[in-house]
Amino acid sequence: MSEKQYPMKEQTYRTYSTWKERRVPTTYDIATHRTNYDIGERYDGAVPRLAVGNDQALGDWYRQYREGSAIAGEYPDDFDSWRDPREMTYEKYNDLMDDRESTIETLYEQAEVLERGTERSDDPWLDFQETAFLPLRYPCHGLQMLASYLTMMAPSSTISTAMTLQATDEIRRQERLARRATQLGKEFPNKGFAEDEGEVWQDHEMWQPLRKVVEELLVEYDWGRSFVGTNLVLKPLLDELFLAQYSELFAKNDSDLYAQVLDNFYLDANRSQEVATSVAEHLVDVDESNREVIQETVDQYYPACEEAVREFEPAFESLPPETMAFDDVMADVVADYDELLSDVDVARPS
Numbered sequence: 001m002s003e004k005q006y007p008m009k010e011q012t013y014r015t016y017s018t019w020k021e022r023r024v025p026t027t028y029d030i031a032t033h034r035t036n037y038d039i040g041e042r043y044d045g046a047v048p049r050l051a052v053g054n055d056q057a058l059g060d061w062y063r064q065y066r067e068g069s070a071i072a073g074e075y076p077d078d079f080d081s082w083r084d085p086r087e088m089t090y091e092k093y094n095d096l097m098d099d100r101e102s103t104i105e106t107l108y109e110q111a112e113v114l115e116r117g118t119e120r121s122d123d124p125w126l127d128f129q130e131t132a133f134l135p136l137r138y139p140c141h142g143l144q145m146l147a148s149y150l151t152m153m154a155p156s157s158t159i160s161t162a163m164t165l166q167a168t169d170e171i172r173r174q175e176r177l178a179r180r181a182t183q184l185g186k187e188f189p190n191k192g193f194a195e196d197e198g199e200v201w202q203d204h205e206m207w208q209p210l211r212k213v214v215e216e217l218l219v220e221y222d223w224g225r226s227f228v229g230t231n232l233v234l235k236p237l238l239d240e241l242f243l244a245q246y247s248e249l250f251a252k253n254d255s256d257l258y259a260q261v262l263d264n265f266y267l268d269a270n271r272s273q274e275v276a277t278s279v280a281e282h283l284v285d286v287d288e289s290n291r292e293v294i295q296e297t298v299d300q301y302y303p304a305c306e307e308a309v310r311e312f313e314p315a316f317e318s319l320p321p322e323t324m325a326f327d328d329v330m331a332d333v334v335a336d337y338d339e340l341l342s343d344v345d346v347a348r349p350s
Contacts, residue, residue, distance in 0.1 A: 026087070027089060027091075028083070028084070028087035028088075028089055031089040031090065031091070031161075032084075032089065032157055032158045032161045033080070033157065033158070034076075034080065034156075034157055035157040035160075035161075036154075036156070036157040036160055061221075062153075064221075065153060065221045065222050065223055066153050066155055066223050068222075069155075069222050069223050069224040069225075070222055070224055070225060070293045071222075071223070071224030071225075071283055071287075071290050071293055072286070072287040072289050072290055072293075073155070073283070073286040073287055073290070075155050076155055076156055078286040078287075079154075079155040079156035079159065079282075079286070080156045080157075080158070081282075082156055082158050082159060082278070082279060082282045083158055084158060084161070084162050084275060084278070085274055085275070085278050086271065086274070088161075088162065088165055088271070089161075090161075090164075090165075093165050093168070097168075097172070100264055100267065101172075103264060104176065104261055104264055107257045107258075107260055107261055107264075108176075108179065108180075108183075108257075108261075110257055111183075111257040111258065112183060121188050121190070121191065123321075124319070124320065124321050125253050125255070125320060125321055126184065126188065126191060127319065128253075128315070128319040128320045128321075129180075129184065129193075130184075130191065130192065130193060130196065130197070130200070131200060131204065131206070131315075131319060132206065132312065132314070132315035132319050132320075133177075133246070133315075134177055134180065134181045134184075134193070134197045135197040135198075135200045135201040135204075135207060136173075136177055136242055137173070137174045137177040137178055137181075137197065138197070138198065138201040138211075139201075139207075139210055139211070139214055139238065140170050140173045140174045140177065141170070141174055142214035142215075142217075142218065143170045143214075143230070143234075143235055143238070144167050144170035144171055144174070145218060146214075146217055146218065146226065146230045146234075147163045147164075147166040147167035147170060147230070148163075148164075148167045149218075149226060150163040150223065150226060150227055150230065151163040151164045151167060153221075153223035153226070154223060154227075155223065159279060162275045162279075166231075166272050166275070169265075169268040169269075169271075169272065172265075172268070173265055176261065176265075178194070180258070181193045181194040181197060182194050205311075206311050206312060206314060206315070207311075208311075209304065209307045209308040209311045210238075210308035210311070212304065212308075213234060213301065213304040213305055213308050214234070216301075216304070217229050217230055217234060217301070224283070224290075224293060224297075225293070225297045225300075227276075227279065228280070228293075228294050228297040228298065228301075229297055229300070229301040231272065231273075231275070231276035231279075232276050232277075232280060232294070232297075232298060232340070232341070232344070232346075233297070233298055233301040233302050233305050234301065234305050235269075235272065235276075236269075236273055236276070236336075236337055236340050237305050237306070237308075237309050237333060237337055238309070239266065239269035239272075239273075240332070240333045240336050240337065241309050241312060241329075241333055242262075243262050243263075243265050243266040243269055244262075244266060244332070244333075244336070245316070245324075245329045245332065245333065246262055247259045247260075247262040247263050247266070248324065249315075249316060249320060249322075249324055250262065252320075252322040252324065253320050253321055253322045273340055276340075277340065277343040277344050280294055280344040280346075281343070281344060284344070284345075291344075291345065291346065294344065294346050295346045295347070298341070298346055298347075298348070298349070299349045302348055302349050303349065309330070309333060310330065312326075313326040316329050334348070
C-alpha cells in the first residue's frame, strides 16, 4: 500500500508537538524545550508571547526589556537553539546536589566536633569571619535575585532553566553561610554571630563598593546586559575571590574543613561560568553585533566590580591571623577572569 493510504506515515512529529528537529528528543530536550509560559508558537513582535492584553504592564515589560534588548536576534527562534553544555535538568541537578550536600553535611559535622572547645572568643579568626566572610550571604542573595530575574526574562526556556539552577546554587551558599553563623553564635553568644552580619553588609566600608554594584545590576532590566553584567563580570570575579582565594586563606588559617566547603561551592561556580561563556558565544553566533554589546557591558561594569574586589585587601592582609599577599590574590583573580573572557573573544578594559 502507498503512503497516501496511510496518512499517519506523513506525520513526522506525532508525539512532541513543538519539536521540529528530525530526531528523537533527549531527556534534556523534553525537560527544557519551550517550557516558558510566555513563549508561544506564533509571534510577530507586535505583542508579547503571553496571554495578556497590550495594556498590561507585564507585556510592556517584556517588549521593552526582552524583545527590545540591546541583544539582537529573532525572538524566540534564534535563542531556542542554545543548549546547556552539560544538559543539566532539574532531576540531574538534584541528584548531583544530593551528593555534594552529603559531603558538605559531613564536613560541617566534623567541624562542629573538632572545633568544640578549641576556639577562643579573642581569636582574630573569629573577627575575620564576622567581618569579612559571613556577611557574604547578602551579596549571594543579590546574585540569587539577579539569576531569578534572568529566569523570568531569558528569551528561551533552556537559558531560563540554567538561570533557575544558578539561583538555586546561590540559595545553597546562603543556607550554609547562615548555618555557619548559627554554629558560631551558639558557641560565642556574645560575639553577635547571626545577628550583626546585616549591619556589617550595610555599613562596613569594605563591603560598600560591592553593595553598590549589586544594587546597580538589580536595576539593569535589559535581559542581555543583565546577563553579561551578572554572569560575565560580577559573579565570576566574586566566585574567584570568595571561593578560590578564600579557600586558600581558610586553609592557611587551619580551617581546612571550611576550605573544602568553599571548594565544593566552586564546582557550582565552574558550571555557571561554562554556561555564561556558552550563552555569550551563542549570542555572537546569532548576530555578530552582539559581541559589541557584550564588550560594552563588560566595559561598563568591570571597573566597579574590580573596585569591589580590591576593597577586600584587609581580608587577606590584616584581618586574619595568617595573611596572604593581596597583590598575588588579585593577580590570580584577574588571570582567571581574563581566561574566561578569552573564550568569548572579548577583553577586560585596561
